[in-house]
Amino acid sequence: EIVLTQSPATLSLSPGERATLSCRASQSVSSYLAWYQQKSGQAPRLLIYDASNRATGIPARFSGSGSGTDFTLTISSLESEDFAVYYCQQSSNWPLTFGGGTKVEIK
Amino acid sequence: EVQLLESGGGLVQPGGSLRLSCAASGFTFTSYAMTWVRQAPGKGLDWVAGISGSGGTTLYADSVKGRFTVSRDKSKNTLYLQMDSLRVEDTAIYYCAKYTYGDDVMKGFDIWGQGTAVTVSS
Numbered sequence: 001e002i003v004l005t006q007s008p009a010t011l012s013l014s015p016g017e018r019a020t021l022s023c024r025a026s027q028s029v030s031s032y033l034a035w036y037q038q039k040s041g042q043a044p045r046l047l048i049y050d051a052s053n054r055a056t057g058i059p060a061r062f063s064g065s066g067s068g069t070d071f072t073l074t075i076s077s078l079e080s081e082d083f084a085v086y087y088c089q090q091s092s093n094w095p096l097t098f099g100g101g102t103k104v105e106i107k
Numbered sequence: 108e109v110q111l112l113e114s115g116g117g118l119v120q121p122g123g124s125l126r127l128s129c130a131a132s133g134f135t136f137t138s139y140a141m142t143w144v145r146q147a148p149g150k151g152l153d154w155v156a157g158i159s160g161s162g163g164t165t166l167y168a169d170s171v172k173g174r175f176t177v178s179r180d181k182s183k184n185t186l187y188l189q190m191d192s193l194r195v196e197d198t199a200i201y202y203c204a205k206y207t208y209g210d211d212v213m214k215g216f217d218i219w220g221q222g223t224a225v226t227v228s229s
Contacts, residue, residue, distance in 0.1 A: 034215035036152070043202055043219035044144075044152065055207070055217055087152055091212045095168045096142075096154040 002026055002090050004099035012107040019075040021102045023088035028068045032092040035064055035073045038101075039084045047086075048073065078104070109133035109218050111203050116223030123193050123227070129186040129203030129220055136184040137161065140206040142216060143177060143188050145199035145225075155201070156188065159210050171197075193227045200224050 003026040013019055023033065031051040036044040046055040048064035051071055061076040075082055083106050088099040115127040129141070142157040156167045156177040165177050176189040186203050201223055204216035 032213045043221055045219070046207065046215050046217045049207060049215040050213065055215070089152070089215065091215070094166055096157075096212070098152040098154065101151045
């Protein structure tokens with residue numbers, strides 16, 4: 001099973017700041033990595049697939065990069081609605097696995 | 108509007124059974140693989156099972172293999188998760204989700220239901 005490790009666990013930032021979230025895989029997942037946003041009490045929302053492709057309707061301030069074992073989700077300028085938990089997920093190998101999440105909170 | 112609506116959650120004793128349903132609307136149901144993902148209270152996301160658009164291929168997490176069965180009914184546009192021999196550790200919110208593109212698992216899951224809560228407790 002591929003283990004995804006997300007860091008940091010919590011990111012405390014102010015609106016307008018840049019957020020950089022990391023996801024590291026225990027073995028190569030090529031570019032088969034997705035990112036999701038989950039707000040409290042809501043279902044996850046797909047942000048990025050194939051490591052760098054924005055899903056339909058996702059604002060341009062969200063971007064993804066990386067391949068192999070190291071991936072990054074960047075939010076260029078945080079808006080109030082971006083404070084949430086973010087998960088990475090690999091689809092290179094079965095079983096599909098998710099990272100433990102990074103909480104982006106208001107500083 | 109593309110929508111998924113889960114139902115069937117509830118309180119069940121250890122060793123009991125429950126069947127979850129996920130009613131799909133707004134898209135061609137048979138053209139997309141579907142999946143179940145769960146989230147234990149205060150925890151992260153955990154993939155449970157998946158099924159191809161035709162229903163001919165199913166896959167399971169080791170933690171539920173042999174106890175859970177995923178299926179789909181094209182006449183009702185509904186996805187199911189039959190859960191048997193339930194354990195306390197199966198307590199979670201269960202989400203159904205649609206693959207973004209057909210049967211291609213590589214593109215993630217673009218539509219999610221609101222979730223249904225399952226509690227396994229004596």
